[in-house]
Amino acid sequence: MIRLQNITKRYDGTAEPAVNAINLHVAQGELLVLLGESGCGKTTTLKMINRLIEPTAGSIHVDGKDIMSGSPVALRRSIGYVFQGVGLFPHMTVGENIAIAPRLLNWPSEKIRARVDELLTLVNMDAAEHRDRLPDQLSGGQRQRIGLARALAAQPRIMLMDEPFGALDPLTRDTLQREFLKIHRDLELTTVMVTHDMTEALLLADRIAVMHRGAILQLATPRDMLAEPADEYVRQLMATPRHQADALEALTHEERD
Numbered sequence: 001m002i003r004l005q006n007i008t009k010r011y012d013g014t015a016e017p018a019v020n021a022i023n024l025h026v027a028q029g030e031l032l033v034l035l036g037e038s039g040c041g042k043t044t045t046l047k048m049i050n051r052l053i054e055p056t057a058g059s060i061h062v063d064g065k066d067i068m069s070g071s072p073v074a075l076r077r078s079i080g081y082v083f084q085g086v087g088l089f090p091h092m093t094v095g096e097n098i099a100i101a102p103r104l105l106n107w108p109s110e111k112i113r114a115r116v117d118e119l120l121t122l123v124n125m126d127a128a129e130h131r132d133r134l135p136d137q138l139s140g141g142q143r144q145r146i147g148l149a150r151a152l153a154a155q156p157r158i159m160l161m162d163e164p165f166g167a168l169d170p171l172t173r174d175t176l177q178r179e180f181l182k183i184h185r186d187l188e189l190t191t192v193m194v195t196h197d198m199t200e201a202l203l204l205a206d207r208i209a210v211m212h213r214g215a216i217l218q219l220a221t222p223r224d225m226l227a228e229p230a231d232e233y234v235r236q237l238m239a240t241p242r243h244q245a246d247a248l249e250a251l252t253h254e255e256r257d
């Protein structure tokens with residue numbers, strides 16, 4: 001579905017490449033998480049898949065086709081993108097924000113209106129109540145829902161999501177994670193999601209790619225990564241959620257005694 005071969009990105013004037021000769025294959029229907037600390041190259045990797053950033057070397061294929069062979073605009077319309085920090089247009093209503101891609105595709109206005117309401121319902125928001133609101137009249141979680149609806153508007157089969165739940169309180173994050181997982185499965189999407197949250201990666205991912213200094217240290221299912229971390233760095237990453245789980249487990253037992 002998505003294949004990165006020897007992808008390197010070197011920004012002008014920097015000593016180290018931001019992304020260094022990575023190889024990655026994302027299967028159809030898979031939810032792949034790029035996990036790593038700030039600055040390790042996650043956003044750069046994601047943005048190369050929809051050509052918001054051009055690689056210095058290497059190739060990327062989507063559905064077997066080299067993404068450099070067509071137009072970047074057509075490519076971006078076929079791939080949903082949820083930006084780090086959502087990035088809704090503040091002067092546009094919820095409905096107008098969601099309708100950006102359908103409008104660019106010249107859908108008839110009746111079809112756009114129906115699609116906006118359908119998407120609001122999909123992300124569990126009352127369409128009549130919210131479609132004419134401005135983004136600053138929404139909570140953080142609601143804005144994130146609109147970011148998701150906007151990315152899904154033109155019926156992409158691929159979703160790229162950059163820390164989509166990063167800025168949310170834990171309860172809202174938990175709800176939105178579950179809702180997105182359902183949408184990912186129901187719509188049979190292929191998703192690449194960026195996060196620096198180990199627990200989120202373990203709970204959502206079919207496979208996790210751990211990135212460190214522009215390289216992929218390990219690519220494995222959550223189960224395999226927990227059982228057999230490839231090196232000391234990955235082992236330490238996996239230790240945090242394990243300690244938390246152990247602490248919770250201990251608390252539950254104390255209560256029972």
Ligand SMILES: Nc1ncnc2c1ncn2[C@@H]1O[C@H](COP(=O)(O)OP(=O)(O)O)[C@@H](O)[C@H]1O
Pocket residue numbers: 011012014018036037038039040041042043044045
């Ligand atoms: N436009 C840019 N110009 C120069 N360096 C950049 C640019 N964007 C990102 N970088 C650098 O590339 C590295 C990877 O950044 P990024 O992909 O944003 O990491 P992440 O999303 O994992 O936090 C960082 O060292 C960052 O400072």
Ligand SMILES: [Mg+2]
Pocket residue numbers: 042043044084162
């Ligand atoms: Mg980033």
